Amino acid sequence: MSVELFDLSDKRALITGSSQGIGLSLAEGLAAAGAQVVLNGRSQDKLDAAVASIDGAIGYAFDIAEQADVAAAIDRIEAEQGPIDILVNNAGIQRRQPLEDFPLETWKELMRINLDGVFIVGQAVARHMIPRGQGKIINIASLQSEAARYSIAPYTASKGAVKNLTKGMCTDWARHGLQINAIGPGYFETPLNQALIDNPEFDAWLKTRTPAGRWGKVKELQGACIFLASNASSFINGQTIYVDGGVLATL
Numbered sequence: 001m002s003v004e005l006f007d008l009s010d011k012r013a014l015i016t017g018s019s020q021g022i023g024l025s026l027a028e029g030l031a032a033a034g035a036q037v038v039l040n041g042r043s044q045d046k047l048d049a050a051v052a053s054i055d056g057a058i059g060y061a062f063d064i065a066e067q068a069d070v071a072a073a074i075d076r077i078e079a080e081q082g083p084i085d086i087l088v089n090n091a092g093i094q095r096r097q098p099l100e101d102f103p104l105e106t107w108k109e110l111m112r113i114n115l116d117g118v119f120i121v122g123q124a125v126a127r128h129m130i131p132r133g134q135g136k137i138i139n140i141a142s143l144q145s146e147a148a149r150y151s152i153a154p155y156t157a158s159k160g161a162v163k164n165l166t167k168g169m170c171t172d173w174a175r176h177g178l179q180i181n182a183i184g185p186g187y188f189e190t191p192l193n194q195a196l197i198d199n200p201e202f203d204a205w206l207k208t209r210t211p212a213g214r215w216g217k218v219k220e221l222q223g224a225c226i227f228l229a230s231n232a233s234s235f236i237n238g239q240t241i242y243v244d245g246g247v248l249a250t251l
Contacts, residue, residue, distance in 0.1 A: 186244025
């Protein structure tokens with residue numbers, strides 16, 4: 001198999017929520033594979049710092065869950081930079097609280113970012129990809145698309161929905177030449193998980209529960225992203241690839 005199958009030269013990738021953590025690492029990986037990367041975030045200062053860290057990167061600040069803002073931003077990127085060949089729907093938040101005490105407004109906030117944003121950005125980008133007859137959409141699901149843990153039931157619900165939305169996008173858009181897949185990260189060292197990393201009891205549990213015996217490093221997600229963004233995955237559609245150190249493989 002030729003390494004050219006994984007070459008992303010002359011491709012343009014938009015990665016949402018890419019001013020830090022997993023999103024920034026995925027942008028770094030796509031850029032290393034040759035893609036021009038377009039970063040996104042809501043904080044202009046964080047976004048500017050992220051853009052400065054990747055040669056040739058460009059930043060666009062917009063709220064992924066505001067449909068009018070997203071449509072305007074996608075149209076602007078397409079007009080100013082060129083076609084978006086690859087979309088990585090990465091932006092997400094986490095809120096932890098026992099389900100019986102979980103406020104409805106917090107539930108709505110979490111769903112707005114984790115699920116609505118995937119639909120809104122995915123739809124806006126697909127409307128440009130469909131007439132071109134090609135495009136790659138990679139949604140960031142989660143280990144929690146398959147398994148729940150105490151105090152994160154709403155997050156689990158949102159990521160389960162992302163997994164099935166990925167299937168729905170495939171069902172509607174594969175006929176137009178698009179490939180839509182998802183990556184399901186396990187537990188990675190990210191700002192989103194910092195409270196868990198700093199908790200000795202959870203840290204010990206996680207290392208025991210994971211066959212690999214450790215937390216994931218965000219760079220270890222880059223390979224799956226490059227694969228799904230490249231011609232190497234041209235007939236893979238509607239799938240979720242779990243990168244979890246083996247958690248889902250074992251009791």
